[in-house]
Amino acid sequence: MNVDLLIRTYYSELSRDLLIYIITIAVAAFITWSVWYRVRIKNRHGWLAGALVLTIVGGALITAAYSYRVGIPAKLNADLVAAQTNLDLARQTVIYRYGSEPAVAHFRMLAIIWAVISSIALAAMLTYRRPVVLGICSAVLFLCAASFVLDLTAFMRDLVYAAQWMEMKP
Numbered sequence: 001m002n003v004d005l006l007i008r009t010y011y012s013e014l015s016r017d018l019l020i021y022i023i024t025i026a027v028a029a030f031i032t033w034s035v036w037y038r039v040r041i042k043n044r045h046g047w048l049a050g051a052l053v054l055t056i057v058g059g060a061l062i063t064a065a066y067s068y069r070v071g072i073p074a075k076l077n078a079d080l081v082a083a084q085t086n087l088d089l090a091r092q093t094v095i096y097r098y099g100s101e102p103a104v105a106h107f108r109m110l111a112i113i114w115a116v117i118s119s120i121a122l123a124a125m126l127t128y129r130r131p132v133v134l135g136i137c138s139a140v141l142f143l144c145a146a147s148f149v150l151d152l153t154a155f156m157r158d159l160v161y162a163a164q165w166m167e168m169k170p
Helices: 003-037 044-070 072-085 087-098 100-127 131-167
Strands: none
Touching: 003 044, 003 072, 003 131, 044 072, 044 131, 072 087, 087 100, 087 131, 100 131
């Protein structure tokens, strides 16, 4: 496989996944606000609380994903230059950066964070059965699930990317 194509494919898939994540959270916030805006709706306070959480916390997650997405062209160019300068050194760097050793530990840490936050949200939902708490916790659970799916796809993509570099002949 061509090195340029491998690097470009990896970063285009990463950019696409970040864009899907950003759009998903924005659409969920928009739907929640539009449901809350309806005059005759049950648990209006819960929908408002959920919409606020999706807007504030989701906005922070969108900002982080967008800033990472904006930095992708610089990383792409740096990897392309490194591959053209010294292919073997670039290969070792990519395998070290995206290989299973650091990737598993990083993904484990993120999975624990999302599991703890979702457990707290579920416990709060079951303990305090108020519409506001249900709205906030539902929004938090949605954000945790979306972030976990993004992290899982990134983890799998990183492992495949590192494996493709391992198979490449120097």
